[in-house]
Amino acid sequence: MATSPTLPVDVGSLNIEDYKVEGPSSIYYIPAFVSEAEESLILRRVNEAPLPRWTQLSNRRLQNWGGDPHPKGMIAEALPDWLKKYTDSIGSIKGIFENSPPNHVLVNEYRPGQGIMPHLDGPLFYPTITTISVGSHAVLNFYRPLDCDDVSAESSQSSETSQMSSWSSRLEFSLLVQPRSLLILRDKAYDYYLHGIEEICKDELTDKVINAGVLGLSPGDELQRATRVSLTIRHVPKTTKPMLKLFGIRR
Numbered sequence: 001m002a003t004s005p006t007l008p009v010d011v012g013s014l015n016i017e018d019y020k021v022e023g024p025s026s027i028y029y030i031p032a033f034v035s036e037a038e039e040s041l042i043l044r045r046v047n048e049a050p051l052p053r054w055t056q057l058s059n060r061r062l063q064n065w066g067g068d069p070h071p072k073g074m075i076a077e078a079l080p081d082w083l084k085k086y087t088d089s090i091g092s093i094k095g096i097f098e099n100s101p102p103n104h105v106l107v108n109e110y111r112p113g114q115g116i117m118p119h120l121d122g123p124l125f126y127p128t129i130t131t132i133s134v135g136s137h138a139v140l141n142f143y144r145p146l147d148c149d150d151v152s153a154e155s156s157q158s159s160e161t162s163q164m165s166s167w168s169s170r171l172e173f174s175l176l177v178q179p180r181s182l183l184i185l186r187d188k189a190y191d192y193y194l195h196g197i198e199e200i201c202k203d204e205l206t207d208k209v210i211n212a213g214v215l216g217l218s219p220g221d222e223l224q225r226a227t228r229v230s231l232t233i234r235h236v237p238k239t240t241k242p243m244l245k246l247f248g249i250r251r
């Protein structure tokens with residue numbers, strides 16, 4: 001049997017501070033976290049999943065692995081080996097998940113023109129979000145939360161115009177996440193700034209993209225989108241084993 005490809009990054013000896021993105025706390029970005037061979041394998045596994053695994057939303061589709069996250073607890077579902085490999089390797093990065101290893105993976109698939117509305121991930125997964133991207137890049141936008149000035153500015157405009165202008169006026173910074181990269185968000189990047197991906201087919205980089213320079217790109221550069229699959233890998237606390245569910249025992 002062919003062995004599965006290995007990660008190009010040696011996670012055991014990785015010092016996460018070497019990958020810190022200058023700017024708002026705390027963002028870490030590891031380019032080429034997975035190899036091209038792994039990228040192809042991830043895309044193949046995602047696409048092999050049976051159709052009922054997918055939830056179709058208006059602007060993307062998703063697969064949920066590890067159980068249904070719920071504040072009262074999650075009935076844990078064993079992760080398939082091809083995903084466990086990544087929860088294990090990310091869980092072993094020093095200083096990231098500590099004593100709460102990742103146990104949940106949300107797979108999002110975006111075709112060109114699709115995206116995700118600005119949002120916070122909520123308290124359930126606090127304090128860490130990690131994301132592997134494959135297939136294409138994304139520009140992840142970060143917005144400051146609504147304050148009183150925004151509310152009064154909005155009330156003087158029509159609702160459609162105000163929604164669009166209020167998001168762009170609240171844009172604080174963006175990150176370019178390239179295929180095969182790992183992104184780690186903690187602290188204010190988790191619970192203060194909302195994050196979202198615009199529903200467009202081509203990204204034109206601006207001076208708000210704080211990691212463009214280190215990646216050798218400049219404002220004005222254009223990146224055509226292809227289909228992107230992201231694996232959002234997080235820790236859900238309070239899990240129960242599926243066996244208990246069989247006997248109707250709840251927590």
Ligand SMILES: O=C(O)CCC(=O)C(=O)O
Nearest residue numbers: 106108116121131230232
């Ligand atoms: O695809 C991404 O990188 C973002 C996904 C996301 O924000 C989410 O699922 O909560």
Ligand SMILES: [Fe+2]
Nearest residue numbers: 119120121195
């Ligand atoms: Fe999110």
